[in-house]
Amino acid sequence: MAANLPSAVTNVLKPDEVLVVEPRTAKGAYAHKSRTPLEKEPEVAAGWAGGGEGASAAKDRLGIGRIRVKNLRHNQISDSLNQGSSASGDPANVAGATKIHRIADAYTTGQTKWTIDGAVYKRPEIPLEFEARLTSREPSVEAKKNGLFEKEAIGPARFDLLVEDPYQKWMHEAGGTPLVTLYDEARKYNKKAAWQVKRGTHDDPFNDSGKAVITYWQERFEIASHGQEEVGDTEVAFVKEKKELTVFLNGVRMERDDDATTDNSKRIKLDYAEISDKKIKFRKGLTRAKDEVWIVRQPHAGLSHPAVTNWVSNTPGDNCPEHYGGIRGKVPTDDMVGTLRKDYSGTLAGQFPYTAQKTINLDPDKMTDLAKRERVVSQASTVDGDQKGLAGVIFSPSYIGGDKYVVEARLKECAYDRDLGSADPRPVSWHTKGRSGVMTVWRMLTLSASWRLPSPLASGGLSAGVGENDPVAAGRAHPASGRKMNFIGLNAAAEKGFNEWIALKSDGSMAMPNEEAHQDVNLGNYRSFFNGKSTAGFYNIASDTNIKNEFVQWDHYRRALPPGIAANRRNVASWYIHNEPKGTDSQTVGNAVAGGIQAYDTTNTTTAADSGLGTAPAVSTFGGTKAEYHAWVKGECKKLANEYMDTIMPQEDPPTAMRVLRWPKLYWSDVWYGVNGASIDAKNLGIGGYCRGNGQAFFFSLEAQDTTFEHEMGHSLLLSHFAAGGVTNFAWKQHDHKYQNCLMGYNSGNFTVPRKAAATGTAITIATSPRNHLCPKCLAKIRGWKEDVLPCNWDHPDVF
Numbered sequence: 001m002a003a004n005l006p007s008a009v010t011n012v013l014k015p016d017e018v019l020v021v022e023p024r025t026a027k028g029a030y031a032h033k034s035r036t037p038l039e040k041e042p043e044v045a046a047g048w049a050g051g052g053e054g055a056s057a058a059k060d061r062l063g064i065g066r067i068r069v070k071n072l073r074h075n076q077i078s079d080s081l082n083q084g085s086s087a088s089g090d091p092a093n094v095a096g097a098t099k100i101h102r103i104a105d106a107y108t109t110g111q112t113k114w115t116i117d118g119a120v121y122k123r124p125e126i127p128l129e130f131e132a133r134l135t136s137r138e139p140s141v142e143a144k145k146n147g148l149f150e151k152e153a154i155g156p157a158r159f160d161l162l163v164e165d166p167y168q169k170w171m172h173e174a175g176g177t178p179l180v181t182l183y184d185e186a187r188k189y190n191k192k193a194a195w196q197v198k199r200g201t202h203d204d205p206f207n208d209s210g211k212a213v214i215t216y217w218q219e220r221f222e223i224a225s226h227g228q229e230e231v232g233d234t235e236v237a238f239v240k241e242k243k244e245l246t247v248f249l250n251g252v253r254m255e256r257d258d259d260a261t262t263d264n265s266k267r268i269k270l271d272y273a274e275i276s277d278k279k280i281k282f283r284k285g286l287t288r289a290k291d292e293v294w295i296v297r298q299p300h301a302g303l304s305h306p307a308v309t310n311w312v313s314n315t316p317g318d319n320c321p322e323h324y325g326g327i328r329g330k331v332p333t334d335d336m337v338g339t340l341r342k343d344y345s346g347t348l349a350g351q352f353p354y355t356a357q358k359t360i361n362l363d364p365d366k367m368t369d370l371a372k373r374e375r376v377v378s379q380a381s382t383v384d385g386d387q388k389g390l391a392g393v394i395f396s397p398s399y400i401g402g403d404k405y406v407v408e409a410r411l412k413e414c415a416y417d418r419d420l421g422s423a424d425p426r427p428v429s430w431h432t433k434g435r436s437g438v439m440t441v442w443r444m445l446t447l448s449a450s451w452r453l454p455s456p457l458a459s460g461g462l463s464a465g466v467g468e469n470d471p472v473a474a475g476r477a478h479p480a481s482g483r484k485m486n487f488i489g490l491n492a493a494a495e496k497g498f499n500e501w502i503a504l505k506s507d508g509s510m511a512m513p514n515e516e517a518h519q520d521v522n523l524g525n526y527r528s529f530f531n532g533k534s535t536a537g538f539y540n541i542a543s544d545t546n547i548k549n550e551f552v553q554w555d556h557y558r559r560a561l562p563p564g565i566a567a568n569r570r571n572v573a574s575w576y577i578h579n580e581p582k583g584t585d586s587q588t589v590g591n592a593v594a595g596g597i598q599a600y601d602t603t604n605t606t607t608a609a610d611s612g613l614g615t616a617p618a619v620s621t622f623g624g625t626k627a628e629y630h631a632w633v634k635g636e637c638k639k640l641a642n643e644y645m646d647t648i649m650p651q652e653d654p655p656t657a658m659r660v661l662r663w664p665k666l667y668w669s670d671v672w673y674g675v676n677g678a679s680i681d682a683k684n685l686g687i688g689g690y691c692r693g694n695g696q697a698f699f700f701s702l703e704a705q706d707t708t709f710e711h712e713m714g715h716s717l718l719l720s721h722f723a724a725g726g727v728t729n730f731a732w733k734q735h736d737h738k739y740q741n742c743l744m745g746y747n748s749g750n751f752t753v754p755r756k757a758a759a760t761g762t763a764i765t766i767a768t769s770p771r772n773h774l775c776p777k778c779l780a781k782i783r784g785w786k787e788d789v790l791p792c793n794w795d796h797p798d799v800f
Contacts, residue, residue, distance in 0.1 A: 017444070018126060021437075022064045025054045026488050027478050027513040028502060036128065036407065037063030037437030053513045063437020068444040068500065069399045072120045074655040074716040077693035080110030081720040083731035084203075090756045099728045102754045103799055107202040107733055107788045113718040114325050114786040120654070121399045121784070123327075124441075127352050130378065130391040130409050130434075132157045156359075156380040159391045160410040164251075165317030165328065166438055167220060167292065168404065172318065185739040186496055189776030189794075190402075194318040195219060196236070197308050198791045200800045202733050207797030210760040215299040216308045216323075218316045223291040231293050232279030240274045242300040246312040247272055247280060250291055257283075320400040325786030327398045354392035357381055397441055401498030401783035404440040408433055440498065443782070445717075447480060447487075447503045447517075448657035448695075449649055453549075453664065454520040461523060461544030468662055468701060470518065479503055479511035482518060484688075484701035485662060490710045493743055497779035501713075521648065521661075523547060529644055535559065536619075539582035548583075549664035549702065551644075552637045557586055557593075557672060560622040562629050564675030569597045570621060571610040578616035590672030590680035598678045626674035626681060634685045637667045645696045655695035658716050660709075664702040691715040707743060707771060714744050714774065717782050722775070723749030723768040732766060733800075735775045737793045740766050742775035759798045 021032035021041065029049035031041075043059035075081065084106025085099035093100055172191035174184070197216035200206035206213055214236050221231050238244045241261055247254040249271070260266045260273035260281075268283040275281045280295065287293075294316040299305045310322050310329040320326025354360055359379040378391040397405050410433040454460075456467035470482040480487040480503035491501050502510055503517040511517035527541040530553045537558040541547060557577055565573050576596040580589050600610065622629050641661075649659040667685055674681035688704030691697040691712040699709055720731040722745035730751050735742055745768030753764040774782070781787045793799050 017070075018068055018124065019439075020066050020068065022066070023054070023057050025049045025513070026491075027053055028510070029053060029513065031057060036439060037065035039063055039435045039437050041437065049513065065437055065439045066442045066500070067124055067126065067397060067405075067439050068442050069121070069124050069401075070656075071443050071445040071499075071717075072654075072656055073116060074658055074695060075691065075693045075718050076653065076655060077651075079116075079693065079718060080108065081715060081718060081731075082109050082729070083107070083720065083733055084109045091754050100754050101727065101730055101732060103205065103756050104203050105733075108720075108731075112786075112788050113781050114784070114788065116718065117784055118325075123396050123399050126395045126397075128393055128395050128407065130159050130161075130380075130393075131389065132159075132380065132391075132411060156382050157389075157391065157411060158380070159378045159393075160412070161376045161378060161393055162408045162410070163395070163397075164406045164408065165315070165319045166404060166406050167318060168438070171402070183496070183739075183773065185736065186776040186779055189736055189738070189780070191318075192794050193324060193780060193785065193790060194321065196794075197311075197323060197789075198794060198800065199305055202788065202792075202800045205798060205800040207760065210797050212793075212795055212797050215303055215305040216297065216311050218294055218296040218311075220316075220318075221293040221295070223287045223289055223293065226288050227285055228287050228289075229282050229284065230275070230279055231282065231295070232276070234278045234295060234297075236297070237277040238274075238297045239300060239303075240277050242302075244297050244300050245274065245280070246296040246298070248292075248294040248296070248315055249282070249287065251315045254282075319403040320398060320783070320785055323786075324780075324789060325784060326400045326403060328403075352392065352394060353387050354378060354381065355394065357383060357387075359391065360393055397439075399441065399443075399784060401441055401443045404438050406438055407436045409435075443499045443784070445494070445499055445501045446657040447501060447660065448508075449506070449659040450480060450482075450485075450503065450518045450662070451521050451648055451660070452482065452518050452662040453547075453551075454523070462547060463545050466547060466549050466664075468664060473516040474514045476514075479505075479513065479515050479517040482662065482701070484699060484704045484706065485660075485709050486706065489707070490713055493710050493714075493774055494782070496773060497782040499717075499782050518662075525647075526644075529647065530554070546583075550667055551663040551665065551700075552640050552667045553583065554636075554640065555582060555584075555586070555589075556633045556636065557589055558582075558619060560629075560632075561619050562590070562673050562675060562681075563622055563624065563626050564681075565593070565597070565621070566606075567621075568607070569600070569610050571616070571618065572597050572600050572613060574619045575613040575616040577619060585668045586672035587668070587670050587680070587682050590675070590682060594675055594678055594680050597675070630671065630673040630683070630685075633667075633671055633673065634687065637685065638687075638690070641666065641698050642692060642696075645692070645698060649696060651694035651696060653694060655693070655716075657695060658697060658713065659695050660697045660699060662699045662701055664700065666698075666700045666703065669703075705747070711743055711771070714778065719744050719774070719778050719781065721745065723751045723766045725749065727751060730766070732764075733792050734777065734781075734787065735792060736777040737764060737766070737796070737799075739773075739775040740768055741770060741772040742768060742778060743771050743773055744775070744778060745769075745771050747771055753799065756798060761796045761798045764793070764796065764799065 015034040019034060019036060020030040021035065021037045022030065024030050031044045031048060040060045041063045044057035046056040048054045083101050085101055086105055089102045089104050091102065172187055195218050196214045199213040199215060217236050219234050254271035257268045257270035257273045260268040264273065264275050268281065271286065272280050272282045296312050296316050298312050308323045310331055313329045313331050317328060319328040321328045322330045359381055361377040376393060378393045380389055380391045381387040395407060397403060452468040454462065454467055455470055456462055468483060473479060478487040487503065494501055505511045505515060505517055506519050523544045530538060531540050537555040541553055561570065561573055573593045576593045577589055580592060645661055666687055670682040670684055672680050672682045688708045689699035689712050697712050697716065720734045721729050722735045722742045723730050724746040732753050748769040750767045755763060777787065777790055777792060780790055791800050
């Protein structure tokens with residue numbers, strides 16, 4: 001594709017990143033790059049990815065490719081990932097709660113992912129080249145030549161170009177060979193989303209006699225045998241004789257026979273008639289086996305369903321409809337005809353040689369009805385040089401992940417341009433045609449930097465047992481995998497939403513199999529960061545051997561005493577703290593303080609003043625509850641982590657890639673946060689990692705769950721929590737209720753959706769344990785679908 005294009009185009013396009021051909025190894029290598037997939041691909045030998053990676057791929061397999069659109073926006077710190085709520089409503093707030101996420105609450109408190117994406121994404125614009133080659137009857141001659149072109153003898157060849165939305169069973173039905181392994185819930189949700197529109201909104205769901213309502217829909221059928229006439233039953237009924245249907249046979253719009261619809265005993269003279277509220281009948285002899293039929297329903301005005309824009313425009317399919325944020329059904333403009341564009345956008349306009357030479361005709365049939373335009377003609381170049389004899393066109397698919405396309409180039413029986421003064425007819429027959437394989441749009445996300453505490457094997461200064469113990473690069477499943485950093489697991493979750501993560505090395509190039517994707521933090525700089533602190537509780541880290549598996553090097557108890565210490569025992573507590581070495585874990589110090597206070601009380605009575613132990617710096621009291629103290633310690637630790645991230649990977653605005661920092665622990669395993677007589681209260685800070693936003697995330701490999709990395713990368717894509725920690729952290733409208741083990745929930749998060757007083761359906765309880773893959777609605781969001789019109793529950797009458 002790129003061989004004959006100007007460098008100004010290819011430098012921006014980067015075709016080796018945009019177009020790739022499968023199969024793909026787990027480590028991210030592809031069989032081919034920089035070209036469209038062929039309809040039938042040649043054999044790929046075992047070990048094709050280098051270094052023994054990759055299996056053989058059979059000859060003449062179906063060509064499968066990816067159109068990779070770069071992810072342009074991760075979450076910013078200012079983004080709200082939570083669900084909207086109101087101060088009062090139906091039902092009323094429970095006592096003490098400020099948010100309970102009711103049915104009537106807004107979908108989100110901030111911008112949706114789709115509105116954010118819409119401001120930054122552009123449709124990919126991919127230059128394609130076509131070459132007509134004359135074949136020879138002599139194999140030895142055929143093998144040596146690259147084609148033949150003699151413009152003086154025959155004139156320029158003309159290609160008639162079309163783009164199809166191919167139907168593939170694996171996306172919506174059981175069986176078939178999938179491009180990605182989609183679980184059943186995702187298949188069912190994808191099918192409903194692409195084929196149906198549920199009436200209502202998230203804050204105003206609609207039901208009719210206790211049932212959810214679908215009125216706009218489309219459905220696909222396949223003709224089983226030659227001459228089959230009846231097609232149906234449709235899943236949802238239509239109103240017979242109200243002219244609600246638009247019917248397509250193999251992409252051609254059919255004409256309804258009104259007389260035969262009114263009286264089914266009459267012979268069908270046109271294309272089809274409606275014979276019930278769920279069936280149509282074709283004219284005799286019109287169909288052949290394996291023909292594709294789409295029936296599209298747009299309700300008549302009397303049903304007063306809110307209008308769905310362009311639901312019946314253009315040929316239907318299962319790519320993302322305009323209603324859900326895609327381009328399927330969108331009425332073409334002069335710049336967008338049959339998903340093909342005149343020029344590049346922005347600074348690349350006119351640099352594609354075939355647009356500069358004006359060899360592309362966007363309207364070969366001079367149609368005035370834009371909605372019916374389907375074709376583009378490209379004429380082979382007659383200009384001497386590399387482009388001579390070649391034709392080209394700009395292919396501009398949607399940026400919605402999962403949308404799929406096949407490009408077809410046709411040549412007439414007489415393939416050359418001869419103007420004999422006659423009208424240019426619409427082509428009927430073809431001598432030859434070439435088709436690409438299926439190209440599916442994928443969103444390509446980048447982990448541009450991964451920092452870690454060095455490995456014990458490579459640190460050259462850490463004490464025994466201290467370090468981020470990753471396997472060596474040659475032994476990893478993926479270059480970016482590590483302890484509690486399952487990069488293949490991240491891609492396994494992301495690919496179900498047609499997202500693909502890549503990892504870069506420290507030099508900015510893509511990490512290949514057996515190459516190191518992680519960077520070791522500079523231990524001297526790390527020590528300087530903490531040694532430069534002057535606030536109470538910090539201490540000097542003299543050498544690398546003093547570095548620990550705990551990232552934060554700070555004694556919280558030297559800054560403020562936990563609650564539960566009597567005012568007349570503050571000096572006792574300060575004395576015992578003063579006599580413990582700096583950097584001693586807080587449980588040890590807490591037990592020493594509690595034991596010292598008990599001994600002092602036994603010797604001096606509980607009411608005696610605390611003096612006589614010697615001089616020690618007095619530690620201030622906190623002045624809040626135990627829970628508030630625990631939250632304060634956690635917050636201060638995160639502040640330090642954030643400040644350190646800002647030094648090694650400064651915030652990006654907007655964040656176009658993700659960077660991560662990994663350490664075995666954030667802080668001590670259990671933190672002293674209160675005194676109960678002779679004992680102490682201590683517990684973990686309860687954090688295994690977090691996505692801060694602005695391209696920063698922090699993970700703790702000895703404390704995190706196995707799925708924390710994938711969960712936080714979900715937050716980087718503006719995915720919100722399902723059931724997580726409490727009713728104020730429960731964005732149930734942003735998830736599919738049919739799949740409650742969503743990766744964005746917490747384990748053992750169990751909540752009930754608040755019900756309106758007039759609710760007619762059953763109560764909905766969400767139980768997210770154990771979390772697994774992303775739920776289908778999360779997958780639709782990361783594909784780029786307009787999530788605020790996607791239901792969280794397709795069947796429930798009270799919730800949208």
